[in-house]
Amino acid sequence: MKNHKRIKECFGDFENIKLTINQNMNEYTFYQDHKGTIWQRSHFSVNAESLNEAKQIIAANNLSSNFVGDLDDGQTIVFHKSEYLYDTLSSMVPDHNQGHATIIVLDSNHETICMNGHDPQVDRSVRxxxxxxxxxxxxxxxxxxxxxxxxxxxxxxxxxxxxxxxxxxxxxxxxxxxxxxxxxxxxxxxxxxxxxxxxxx
Structure with a gap:
């Protein structure tokens, strides 16, 4: 019932529409884009005389706000790699996205078919x-x-x-x-x- 409700929200009531399957039917490709949140982990090292000094360098460079990759100088701070922590991936609702859509259905030309929020400015041709x-x-x-x-x-x-x-x-x-x-x-x-x-x- 939940899926049926979502279909009705996108396309209206299908109860009075009869679908006839025959061998001449065409196949059409669509996309469903989801917006969510995910943690990204960056690996880096700090060259210092002690662990305490390394922590002080981290604090001095404000790594709670700045991306460590932008601070890589190849000497004191060395950025190694980044990875996405996929087990932290979670969906997002429009209320947490300033009312903008977080699920959008597109056709093969990236034209919007329907969405779960208001986002008239979104250009799905650019991804x-x-x-x-x-x-x-x-x-x-x-x-x-x-x-x-x-x-x-x-x-x-x-x-x-x-x-x-x-x-x-x-x-x-x-x-x-x-x-x-x-x-x-x-x-x-x-x-x-x-x-x-x-x-x-």
Whole structure:
């Protein structure tokens, strides 16, 4: 009954509509986007003479407010990686999103079909998704900015610095594709640096 109620909210009452299934029917693709909250964990290290001094450095850099990746100087504070804690993922209701929709149904052209809140300004043709960028360590330094990585990716392959007969480039993967590569071959990115970046599609 709960699912039926949601369908009625999106499309109206279906009780008087008869659906005829035949072999000539077409298949149409849709999306249902959900907005939620999730914790992100960043791994970093602090070089100090003592644990107490390391804690003081953390406090002095206001890490309760600032993203540690922005404070990485490669010496005192060193950022290692970030990961999403998927077991903390929780759904969000419009009341906790300034009344804006937190569930939106879209067609294959990213046109909104229905939503559970008010959001007339939302442009679903523009989406932000997480991608994994990997590049040979001789192509760019580990602390290259996101902008430098994206520019190198957009520029495509270039002659490798160590051997111009070979091509070197920034590779891009979805998280699932990246996980598959790692699971199939734990040494797949031995000589690569990796960065997770949210990009606009």
């Amino acid at each position: 932000k998704e997480l991608r994994v960028f990997a590049w040979p360590y001789k192509l760019l330094p580990r602390n290259a900015s996101d902008e430098e990585i994206l520019k190198a990716w957009e520029n495509g392959p270039i002659p490798a610095p160590e051997d111009e007969r070979e091509m070197s480039e920034v590779e891009i993967y979805t998280p699932d594709e990246f996980s598959e590569r790692i699971n199939d071959n734990k040494c797949a990115f031995d000589n690569y640096y990796v960065r997770f970046i949210i990009i606009t599609l």
